[in-house]
Amino acid sequence: MIGHFARPSVIAVALACAAGTLHAATEADIEKSFFPYKQGVPTAPGVTTGTSINKGNVANFAGVLDPGMQRFIQEGAVEITVGATTSFDLNKSYVDATKENAGKVKVGAKPGELVGYVAGRPFPEEPDAKDARAGEKLAWNFRYGMNWGDGLAISPFYWKYRNMDSGKVERNILFNFHFIKYTHRLNQAPVPEIAPNPSKLYRATYVNVQEPQDVKNTQLLIQRYEDDLKQDDAYLYLGFQRRVRRLSTGQTTDAFLGSDIMIEDFEGYNGRISDMNWKYKGTANILMPFYNHNDMKLSDEYKEPDGYKYVAFGGQGGCFPNITWQLRKVHIVESSPVDPNHPVSRRVHYMDAQTSAMSETLVYDRKGDLWKVFMLGMTHPDSHLAKNKGSGIVLFDAFSMIDVQAKHCTTGQFKGQLDAQMVPVSLFNVQNMRGGN
Template sequence: MPPPGGRFLRARTRATGLLKLLLLGAACTPCFAQEVSDEVLNKAFHTYRAGGPKADGLPAGGVINRSNVEAARPYLSSAMYEFIKKGEYEMQVGETFDFSMHPKYVEATKKNALNVKLDPNGTLKNYVAGRPFPQEPDLKDPTAGLKLAWNFQYGRVWGDLGCIEPFIWDYKSYETGKVERSIVFDKFCFKRYAFRTVDEPTPEFTPNPSNLYRGIYVRVSAPQDLANTELLIQKFKDDTKLSDAYLYLGFQRRVRRLATGQTTDAFLGSDLMIEDFEGYNGRISDMTWTYKGTKTLLLPFWDRAAVKSKGRQHKATGEDGSVWEYTGFGGKSQCHQDAPFQLRTTYVIEATPKDASHPVSKRVYYMDAQTAELPIVEIYDRKGELWKQFVIGWVHADRGADPINKGKGADIGDTFSMIDVQARHCTTGSFRGKVDPGLVHDGIFSVQNMRGGN
């Protein structure tokens, strides 16, 4: 016969054990986190497997011009509508297809995303790799815009190592179309040190004593007065830490560190700021991000085989010797992409600077839901008036980008157009983009390399 009180002691022991398990679970929530569901992953990464959205009067192969722009208005960003309405641009409509991500990036999202949390200061906790927040945004969630900004920050643009070589910028009058200056970058490279998903080592290079997230290296080869100018940007894993930026001026033969404010100056006399690179190249913590809703809009994503207009040619040097035809530009003064836009699910986000002295009052981002890229950006001046439209055209790694990209599952830029609607000026950019771990040696992402001029 059990001793008196035995049942009570056994019940208390079981209760104590259960309490310990609950406390352990609370202290180690990520240990028990489930994986992201296939339903969420399919909506996020395989958005158009069953076909893309349709709109009456906007068939693939059609053209939007001033005669039919009113019918197309619901599917256009506000600035783009104005360009077409004025007769300054005619937009081609292309077929919508999947811009699929690398399977390792999708798998990293599946395993890690449910562990990711927002810290009270707006940074991420428990982030390892993949898309931090693959779920669809909710207007009722006050942090939805911030979560989308983090999705952009840790997307698959240029993979774990990518270069644009060469990268040609043309400065043009929007009134006359005259090309005032052309800049050729023989290197424009991006390297991830942390949060890597495809190229080994993953998820991070070790040692990483400076706790870098990403490096950007830029070198000018022409014209002669800017030759050997170099830019190096080092972004840290800690988003609250200011990026380090260095500029090497060949004619001065010295490296100087850029002050924080210089990232919002015109870069090399163009219509772009350093902060504009890739849609946004600043700290996530420098902006207040507000999600404004989801729309179906025409975005600049295309298969290069469907691009009828070709721009200048470039013949690669060395054993390659291949000839690359850049995507052409059209519209007024050839300041707009002459390539088809796709109907795609789009998140509208407004970003306002926390610094009242910032030269812009806000940026409106039209984010592609599948890739989390920022293909169309509207930039407003301090008075709240439209200042610039920035458009980045994207090609799929398997659909007409450089052959080296096949199977890389990365987002490959093809062109850009920055139009200053107030100054009536534009800068266009033509890419030959490549993604591969062996493109460049790691030394180019160091200040010492800039001093050497190599």
């Protein structure tokens, strides 16, 4: 793959062109990509602010619900309330970088190769159903999205393992999660990259378990390379073993610490572009878990010194975030594993067009049956902690991974903090894991 800021060769560009970029994004394309509601918000019959969608009326809203949510509502597992559709404007530096680099980015000869990318949204133009690489381009938009910005901590991060039938909470785990970008940085110093970076990493995720005692100080480090064709490095430190071990590729699709979520499920998809076949399935207006955190009825369960409150959960088994849902423009993308031994046959991602966030994902098992539904609640940063206001960084705020076959779920409540001091580069290496708690 062509390195960061390297000059693409004539041959590479020719191959990329042959691979099919149908047209370069125009100024109008970029405006439409980042400000899709400037001329008005989506509408659908009966979908108005405050509308409650439940078992009795769900048939009227089939056109604006993904199949997973439609199924849950039909079964009486949850009722949802419609919120007003609002614009989640992204950080100006990201929009500006997209404008500066428009038309310079091409997909390479095969999936996982990208030519000419510098910063911003690689493919801001509307996806074209006639373009065989349209799904892959949307996946690149997700990979190089502004979600989490250049560095962010989720601290604390509360997970619950729940029996959906009985409502029993079987396990509580308290984590700290940390994210950092090494390259294509726009809003936290240093810009545009962290140096030195001899391994040519793009991004890293560091996880540390705080509670309970039996898994305390379990740590996970995932290092993703700038070159998507290079395998991620993943390391696990188990406190009771007091040693770091490298995870094999297959272990990222195991249940993470006995939960309903695998490492590859994080954020909607946490793997390489080249690990999947990508198909663009269309664009639609769908109800999505986007909202303003401070306007929700929040939980009093956990007490924070600064008064911050977490999203509450309800519905069957306590598996559903108590939030409002916005009717939003959504690109539907299907990913199917290249590896025939993968436990998943395909995922269907509902990608928010404005932010490129995969906030709803349906996961199908190897037989092709619906296995799990992942929902990722997204809050506007201006309705959150003071340090996040004005950032233009959309915040992950609550998640639920529901195993519809096992009738079980794992839920997460976030305190996302855009704070460079909480994500020093020194956190994201194996030596730090060995250093203990």
